[in-house]
Amino acid sequence: MIPRYSRPAMSAIWTPETRFRIWFEIEAHATTALAELGVVPKSAAETIWAKGRDAQFDVARIDEIEAVTKHDVIAFLTHLAEIVGPDARFVHQGMTSSDVLDTCLNVQLVRAADILIADVDALLVALKRRAFEHKMTPTIGRSHGIHAEPVTFGLKLAQAYAEFARNRARLVAAREEVATCAISGAVGTFANIDPRVEEYVARAMGLTAEPVSTQVIPRDRHAMFFATLGVVASSLERLAIEVRHLQRTEVLEAEEFFSEGQKGSSAMPHKRNPVLTENITGLARMVRGYAIPAMENVALWHERDISHSSVERMIGPDATVTLDFALARMTGVIDKLLVYPANMQKNLDRLGGLVHSQRVLLALTQAGVSREDSYRLVQRNAMPVWRGEGDFLTLLKADPEVIAALKPEEIEACFDLGYHLKHVDTIFGRVFGEA
Numbered sequence: 414m415i416p417r418y419s420r421p422a423m424s425a426i427w428t429p430e431t432r433f434r435i436w437f438e439i440e441a442h443a444t445t446a447l448a449e450l451g452v453v454p455k456s457a458a459e460t461i462w463a464k465g466r467d468a469q470f471d472v473a474r475i476d477e478i479e480a481v482t483k484h485d486v487i488a489f490l491t492h493l494a495e496i497v498g499p500d501a502r503f504v505h506q507g508m509t510s511s512d513v514l515d516t517c518l519n520v521q522l523v524r525a526a527d528i529l530i531a532d533v534d535a536l537l538v539a540l541k542r543r544a545f546e547h548k549m550t551p552t553i554g555r556s557h558g559i560h561a562e563p564v565t566f567g568l569k570l571a572q573a574y575a576e577f578a579r580n581r582a583r584l585v586a587a588r589e590e591v592a593t594c595a596i597s598g599a600v601g602t603f604a605n606i607d608p609r610v611e612e613y614v615a616r617a618m619g620l621t622a623e624p625v626s627t628q629v630i631p632r633d634r635h636a637m638f639f640a641t642l643g644v645v646a647s648s649l650e651r652l653a654i655e656v657r658h659l660q661r662t663e664v665l666e667a668e669e670f671f672s673e674g675q676k677g678s679s680a681m682p683h684k685r686n687p688v689l690t691e692n693i694t695g696l697a698r699m700v701r702g703y704a705i706p707a708m709e710n711v712a713l714w715h716e717r718d719i720s721h722s723s724v725e726r727m728i729g730p731d732a733t734v735t736l737d738f739a740l741a742r743m744t745g746v747i748d749k750l751l752v753y754p755a756n757m758q759k760n761l762d763r764l765g766g767l768v769h770s771q772r773v774l775l776a777l778t779q780a781g782v783s784r785e786d787s788y789r790l791v792q793r794n795a796m797p798v799w800r801g802e803g804d805f806l807t808l809l810k811a812d813p814e815v816i817a818a819l820k821p822e823e824i825e826a827c828f829d830l831g832y833h834l835k836h837v838d839t840i841f842g843r844v845f846g847e848a
Contacts, residue, residue: 414734418696423737426524427730433470435517436489439614440504441465443596446613447506447606457500464497486510507606509599511717515630516594518725520618522638525733526588532740533581533645537574539747541845544570548837551830552666552757553768558658562768563761563833566667566752571844573652578844580645587641591634594620600716601626627716632707635725639707642732646700649739653690653697656746660687666757670749689746696739703732761830765798766805772827773809780818790814 414424425431441461448458471492479488487510494501505513548567553560594615598605608622615622623630660668669689671677677684706728710721761768770791777787794808794815809815809824 414730418738419734420737420741423525423528423734424730426521426528427734429472429475430470432517432521433472433475433489435520435618436486436513437465437468437470437493439513439516439596439618440490440493440508442614442617443508443512443606443610444504444506446610447503449613450607450609452607453503453506454500457503460500461497461504465493468496470496484510486513507598507604507610508596509628511629512596512598514722515626516596516614516618516620518635518729519591519593519620519630521729522591522635522733523588523619525729525737526584526591526638528737529642529645529733529740530581530584530588532737532744533577533584536740536744536747537577537581539744540570540574540577543747543750543752544568544574544841544845547752547754548841549834550752550754550757551761551834553761553763560760560764560768562771563830565834565837566754566757568837568840569655570747571841573648573655575844576648576651580648583641583644587638591638592620593623593630593634594618595623595626595630597623597626600628627713629713629717629721632710632713632721636704636708636711639728639732640704642736643701643704646697646736646739649743650694650697652743653693653746656690656750657687657694660685660690664756664760665753666760667750667752669746670751689742693739693743693746696735700732700736700739703728764805765803766828767795767798769805769828770795772832773815773824776823776827777815777818780823782818786814 414427441458444453444458444461447453448455470489474495475485475488475492478491479485482488482491490501490505493504497504544567546567547570548565550566551563552566552569554562554564594611595601596606596611596614597603597608603611611622614620656667656669658664659666668685669687671685676682677686677688706724710724713721774784774787774791777790778784782790790812791809794805794812797803797808798805806824806828810821815824
């Protein structure tokens with residue numbers, strides 16, 4: 414985790430203090446369940462909660478013990494015994510380290526997912542507000558980076574809204590996928606601990622019991638979780654690239670907000686660069702990168718090995734913290750985005766009416782001209798305009814073959830911008846569920 418790209422709430426999930434607090438809760442809940450089953454004294458479970466509930470676990474002390482034991486869970490249990498006293502002997506009864514580690518990781522991922530879902534909700538609010546603001550603001554649609562046909566800027570934002578609504582659903586599913594608990598013992602057989610303990614701990618920690626575990630929770634769950642984060646990051650990059658392209662000097666249809674006192678370049682005082690969306694593009698690459706090692710973690714030896722452990726210690730905090738930051742940054746970009754309708758209209762007009770070529774093509778076919786001949790006639794008049802040699806409408810009206818099929822007023826009708834926008838309400842209704 415790099416502080417530059419971290420936000421406090423998400424970072425707090427991954428601190429040692431939080432991890433050890435979750436470990437304690439898992440162990441204490443398991444001891445309570447064992448006490449209810451008569452395996453350990455109820456007084457011991459009560460003592461463990463009484464002394465551990467508000468305890469400040471000493472990270473430095475745990476690290477000191479681990480330096481000797483070379484085992485993080487044993488180091489924690491040793492420190493917990495220093496706090497609890499003799500009744501600590503009833504902690505971790507019939508459990509294995511992965512019961513604690515895996516359940517804790519999933520608690521952390523669930524909490525991280527809750528923050529990410531809230532992040533997406535905030536982005537959706539911003540996208541919706543700006544989409545309705547520019548619902549009917551005409552702009553040029555581009556394919557291959559080349560002017561195609563008119564759209565509206567609101568439609569561009571509605572597309573992003575629909576995509577992030579899908580991403581929200583994916584995050585909810587990923588949260589459910591990873592929200593499992595395993596308290597099943599050394600190889601998952603419950604030989605030394607009752608399955609009811611697992612069910613108790615799962616309920617207490619807001620999880621569900623893993624149907625069948627080995628010594629670990631199956632890592633296909635985690636692979637799906639991190640793959641989902643990668644998809645969300647890819648959607649962020651798609652939107653970021655759109656903003657970056659629109660901010661190019663030759664386009665300048667929209668740009669990132671430029672604050673008072675902000676500097677764009679150390680060398681060129683005139684510069685206003687799309688630094689936020691460029692940053693989001695870079696962060697998206699990182700989040701996607703974490704999906705591959707998560708997938709490679711699925712294939713563990715037999716009932717387990719620990720090749721996944723070092724990976725998850727890195728990608729757990731890094732992927733969630735990075736995506737949290739990127740989502741929040743994008744929300745700010747959209748919320749403050751500067752939009753220039755006049756430049757959009759200027760660019761719409763830049764090709765001298767060529768953006769209406771399909772309407773002329775269709776009008777000719779409707780008038781009885783073959784599609785092949787219609788295409789030839791339209792393209793014949795379009796190419797000079799592309800080279801800057803005249804106006805499309807004027808050339809069409811001067812073409813004898815075109816005039817033979819269409820009246821001048823019929824040609825002019827093909828240049829109606831509103832024709833392209835007649836179904837904007839329909840699309841908005843599909844996206845936002847509103848008339």
